[in-house]
Amino acid sequence: MSSDPVDVLIIGAGASGAAAAWSLADTKMRIVCLEQGEWMNPSEYPSTGRDWESRHSGDFSISPNRRGRITDYPVNDSNSPIHVANFNAVGGSTILYNGHFPRFHPSDFRVKTLDGVGDDWPIDYQTLEPYYDESDRLTGVAGLAGDPAYPPKQEFLPPVPLGLSGAKLASGFNKLGWHWWPSDAAVATVPHDGRDKCINLSACTLGCAQGAKASTDITFWPHAIRAGVELRTRCRVREITVNEDDMATGVVYFDEDGKEQFQAAEVVMVACNGVGTPRVLLNSKSKRFPDGIANRSGLVGKNLMFHPYASIYGTFDEPLDGYRGPGVCIWSQEFYETDLNRGHVRGFTYECNRGRGPVSTAMTGVFRNHIPWGEGHHEAYLDMHNRMSGMVSICEDLPEESNTVTLDENLKDSNGIPAPKVDYTLSENSLNMLKFSVDRATEVLEAAGAKDIMTESPIGAGGWHLMGTARMGTDPDRSVVNEWGRSHDVKNLFIVDGSLFVTSAGVNPTRTIQALALYVADSMKQRLANLFD
Amino acid sequence: MSDELITSDGLNTEDQTTLSALLSALLPGNEQLGVPPGNDAAVFEDIQATIRISALEMISDGLDELRKLALEQLAREFDSLSNPIRVQLFELMRSTNGAFYGTLSSVTVQCYYRNDQVMESLGMEPRPPYPKGHEVPQGDFNLLDPVRARGKIWRDV
Ligand SMILES: Cc1cc2nc3c(=O)[nH]c(=O)nc-3n(C[C@H](O)[C@H](O)[C@H](O)COP(=O)(O)OP(=O)(O)OC[C@H]3O[C@@H](n4cnc5c(N)ncnc54)[C@H](O)[C@@H]3O)c2cc1C
Numbered sequence: 001m002s003s004d005p006v007d008v009l010i011i012g013a014g015a016s017g018a019a020a021a022w023s024l025a026d027t028k029m030r031i032v033c034l035e036q037g038e039w040m041n042p043s044e045y046p047s048t049g050r051d052w053e054s055r056h057s058g059d060f061s062i063s064p065n066r067r068g069r070i071t072d073y074p075v076n077d078s079n080s081p082i083h084v085a086n087f088n089a090v091g092g093s094t095i096l097y098n099g100h101f102p103r104f105h106p107s108d109f110r111v112k113t114l115d116g117v118g119d120d121w122p123i124d125y126q127t128l129e130p131y132y133d134e135s136d137r138l139t140g141v142a143g144l145a146g147d148p149a150y151p152p153k154q155e156f157l158p159p160v161p162l163g164l165s166g167a168k169l170a171s172g173f174n175k176l177g178w179h180w181w182p183s184d185a186a187v188a189t190v191p192h193d194g195r196d197k198c199i200n201l202s203a204c205t206l207g208c209a210q211g212a213k214a215s216t217d218i219t220f221w222p223h224a225i226r227a228g229v230e231l232r233t234r235c236r237v238r239e240i241t242v243n244e245d246d247m248a249t250g251v252v253y254f255d256e257d258g259k260e261q262f263q264a265a266e267v268v269m270v271a272c273n274g275v276g277t278p279r280v281l282l283n284s285k286s287k288r289f290p291d292g293i294a295n296r297s298g299l300v301g302k303n304l305m306f307h308p309y310a311s312i313y314g315t316f317d318e319p320l321d322g323y324r325g326p327g328v329c330i331w332s333q334e335f336y337e338t339d340l341n342r343g344h345v346r347g348f349t350y351e352c353n354r355g356r357g358p359v360s361t362a363m364t365g366v367f368r369n370h371i372p373w374g375e376g377h378h379e380a381y382l383d384m385h386n387r388m389s390g391m392v393s394i395c396e397d398l399p400e401e402s403n404t405v406t407l408d409e410n411l412k413d414s415n416g417i418p419a420p421k422v423d424y425t426l427s428e429n430s431l432n433m434l435k436f437s438v439d440r441a442t443e444v445l446e447a448a449g450a451k452d453i454m455t456e457s458p459i460g461a462g463g464w465h466l467m468g469t470a471r472m473g474t475d476p477d478r479s480v481v482n483e484w485g486r487s488h489d490v491k492n493l494f495i496v497d498g499s500l501f502v503t504s505a506g507v508n509p510t511r512t513i514q515a516l517a518l519y520v521a522d523s524m525k526q527r528l529a530n531l532f533d
Numbered sequence: 534m535s536d537e538l539i540t541s542d543g544l545n546t547e548d549q550t551t552l553s554a555l556l557s558a559l560l561p562g563n564e565q566l567g568v569p570p571g572n573d574a575a576v577f578e579d580i581q582a583t584i585r586i587s588a589l590e591m592i593s594d595g596l597d598e599l600r601k602l603a604l605e606q607l608a609r610e611f612d613s614l615s616n617p618i619r620v621q622l623f624e625l626m627r628s629t630n631g632a633f634y635g636t637l638s639s640v641t642v643q644c645y646y647r648n649d650q651v652m653e654s655l656g657m658e659p660r661p662p663y664p665k666g667h668e669v670p671q672g673d674f675n676l677l678d679p680v681r682a683r684g685k686i687w688r689d690v
Contacts, residue, residue: 047663054583054643107688114690124690144674148685162672170676177679179686199666209663324667337688358655362642367635373559374620378566385655 006032006230009251009265011237011280013037014092015510016497016517017271018216018224019135023521025227027528032263033229034253036236037071037089042211047203053359060206062096062461064088071234073413073420075275077463080424082306084275085464090233091217093273093464094510096205098327099186099213100351101141102507103132103515106151107337111398111503115338115345117429118398118503122474122483123519125151131515131522138223139214139514140192143184149333158189160198163321165354165389166329172448178334183351185328186214186510193219202323202357213326216514235261238417239284240268240293240493247532248293248493254415267524267531269494271517274304274466277499278405279420281470294470294487294495299480301406303399303468304422305504308430310457312441313364313390314450315383322386323357332391335440336506344433346396348506350441355388364388368454390445392459393437395430396506397467405469426458434458465509470499485520491532496520543585544593551596553577554612555637558619560645567654571645579644588636595633599626 007029010017021033046052046060057066062085064072075084087095106125111118133154142157159182162170166182173180187204188195189212198212211218225231234256241249241262250264270277278301284293292300332350335342356364361384365371371380403424411419426434434457442453473479476488485500487493496517498509505512524531544552553572560571569576584592602622603611611619627634645651649659658665 045663047661049661050647050659051643052661053647057639058587105687106690110690114688144677146681148680148683149687151687159674161669162674162676163669164672167672167676174676174679177683179680179683181677181680182674199664200669201662201666203662210666321669325669333686337686358646358652358657359643362646363639366638366642372620373623373638374561374616377560378563378568382566 005250005264005266006030007265008267008269009034009263010269010271011251012092012271012273012276012497013090013221013231014271014273014497015094015216016513017092018220019514019517020269020271020496020521021229022138022220022224022227023518024525025224025229027525028228031229033231034235034237034251034263035090035231035233038233039090040095040207040217042207042209045203045207045209047201047206047209052203052206053357055206060096062205062464070414073417074411075420075422076408076411077422080422080463081426081460082308082424082458082463083461084422084466085461086273086275086466089217090221090231091215094215095207095217097215097464097510098204100328100508101139101184101186101511102331102349103150103153103184104505104507104512105336108503108505111346117345119473121502122472128512128515128519131518132511134518135511135514138193138219139186140188140195140219141184142187142189144182147181149179149181149336157192160185160187160189160326160328163325163329163354165320165325166352168316168320168448169352169389169391169444170330172444173332175447176444178332178444180330180332183328183331185326187326187328188212188214198326200325202325202327204327236413236415236417237280238415240280242284242286242288242293242490244288246288246490248490258415267492267494269496271497274469274498275405275420275422277495277497278469279407282407283418289489294480294489294493296489297477297480299471299478301404301469302401303471304403304405304424304466305397305399305468305501306424306463307397307465307504307506308395308426308434309459309462310393310434310438310441310455311390311459312393312438312445312453312455313388314445314453315387316389316448316450317387319386320355320389322355323360325354327353329354335437342436344429344436346398346433346506348393348395348433348437350391350393350437352389352391355386358385361385361388364454370452370454390450391441393434393441394506394508395433395437397430397504398427399468399471399503400427465498465504467498467501467504467509470495471502472500473502484523485516494520494524543581543589548593548596549581551600551611555599555619555623556580556641558616559623559641561616567650569648569650571641573648573650576645576648579648580640583640583644588640591633592637595626595630595637598630598633599623602626
């Protein structure tokens with residue numbers, strides 16, 4: 001088991017791995033990325049077939065346990081009310097993501113100072129701003145300038161359509177005098193960087209057959225590969241090896257044939273997401289690191305944050321867009337900042353998601369007793385078809401050491417590598433925030449004319465944002481990596497994914513994950529001469 | 534999923550009869566609305582093919598339970614019952630055999646609402662979303678006037 005060392009070895013080809021690889025490529029170093037998944041073939045995405053909605057519960061399920069592809073690893077999340085959602089392929093979970101693409105706010109980096117909870121980040125909005133801009137250029141972000149919930153930011157592509165659903169929901173927000181704005185979306189609304197424009201397929205969370213949604217297999221990766229990065233698929237990393245000087249020496253991985261291989265590296269960068277990254281680190285046990293590599297703080301796998309989500313939908317008298325459109329529509333940040341009179345600290349974003357497809361409408365109706373079987377079925381169905389719309393609330397999750405990713409004692413993936421185990425409890429603050437968000441959303445829907453409000457809180461399947469399990473910070477006792485992503489304990493080991501997050505904010509994380517990955521890569525480039533000091 | 538299930542012959546004749554009787558009760562055809570019954574040949578074939586891939590044994594066992602329920606509770610063959618009674622028995626199984634109720638309900642709506650005739654009755658073209666896509670009106674961004682008028686709401690740090 002030996003090989004020539006590469007300069008930088010990246011584990012994971014999702015949002016963060018792709019961005020870091022692209023940024024580092026201009027150094028002309030030898031960069032290899034190992035990804036357990038495969039390249040996806042958009043011509044096989046569900047929206048190309050009549051059974052597209054059914055594949056949500058099959059090979060394109062958001063749950064790795066349900067999907068069970070050979071490229072997936074199982075997750076034991078039975079001790080969590082929120083279940084892990086991801087995708088394992090080139091592009092990672094962005095293959096299935098919806099493309100809601102908000103930035104963090106300046107206040108999100110200063111939670112401890114402003115509200116006395118969580119911790120402050122070791123960096124601020126201004127630090128990330130140029131990297132947001134750079135990531136946005138590659139991604140192609142649709143949006144409308146001037147959102148009063150944000151400092152001014154550059155906008156690139158025309159906003160996604162309001163549609164009938166967006167206009168209807170906006171009327172509810174307007175009646176109450178509450179903030180709303182067309183959502184920033186990782187969707188090409190006009191042709192962008194070789195990608196075609198969105199044609200409202202509605203199947204964003206099943207992979208975009210049109211190539212309009214910015215999954216990183218079609219944004220960063222083609223550029224990174226052209227610039228010389230080598231991407232090896234079907235390579236699943238078991239552990240990062242380390243020498244007597246506490247320096248990473250490379251990784252042990254299984255290739256497509258299940259053969260164990262070793263790849264030596266000068267620098268190792270982990271980009272496996274908030275569950276996959278602590279799993280790799282915890283599986284990397286050695287004499288020097290009996291509790292897992294880079295874990296002298298004991299914080300690897302701790303402080304897991306999801307965003308607790310609630311879903312609030314209603315039916316309207318008149319037809320709306322139904323499932324047509326990109327999933328992304330409008331958002332509201334009326335309740336984003338702390339107001340303790342609301343019964344919780346911090347806040348949330350509402351994201352309006354248009355409507356549902358014909359099958360999904362029927363499922364919702366039947367399982368929630370809105371549509372009977374037998375007599376009256378068709379009439380009740382027609383009352384819901386193309387008439388449902390609503391929103392989700394994305395609640396800020398605060399870090400708690402008791403919410404963890406550890407290694408399962410029994411469960412293993414197909415290569416025999418211990419699987420992650422998630423233990424997670426919703427805090428009282430989260431429960432209060434969820435309830436408040438459901439109550440206010442009900443008011444918006446009613447103001448917009450909705451009836452038959454349906455809610456789910458928390459969304460059990462909604463563990464799609466994975467954060468906090470290898471947090472950044474300046475204090476080695478209170479954080480896993482420093483303020484530019486380098487492990488405190490292992491000076492040639494970097495982390496670039498959502499594990500870095502100190503707090504979660506009340507918005508989707510991927511725009512910030514990509515900006516952070518670019519920032520870490522750039523910090524490395526600026527220190528190449530003394531990277532390991 | 535095992536090869537055995539994929540190549541299996543599917544439901545036996547008795548199960549097919551019960552399933553057909555159940556589907557016609559769950560989803561009665563309606564000429565006025567232009568929708569076929571749930572046991573329409575094309576829908577029925579799609580449902581059987583879907584069951585064959587993923588849930589043959591469970592559905593077969595559930596249909597057997599349904600027949601027994603009819604005999605025990607009403608001393609009648611399931612397929613001789615009226616539509617409302619068939620639906621009632623199926624609804625009973627929601628609590629006694631949730632896996633069967635859930636899976637069959639789910640497969641039924643999946644196959645029914647992707648059927649050509651049903652989609653057409655809903656004013657939809659019977660086709661997958663790609664490559665044609667859909668039109669969505671851009672909308673009137675002047676709706677934002679009150680939001681703009683209110684001004685900045687982000688928090689200074
Ligand atoms: C259904 C769904 C909807 C979402 N919607 C949104 C949204 O609207 N907006 C938003 O901002 N975010 C959304 N997200 C979240 C978003 O996809 C993630 O935040 C983002 O992809 C995380 O990037 P990452 O690089 O940290 O991890 P990922 O993109 O998950 O990539 C990690 C990669 O590492 C690989 N990997 C893991 N372990 C190993 C190993 N041992 N060896 C080799 N490779 C490994 C995996 O195969 C994977 O490809 C959504 C996610 C899902 C599932």
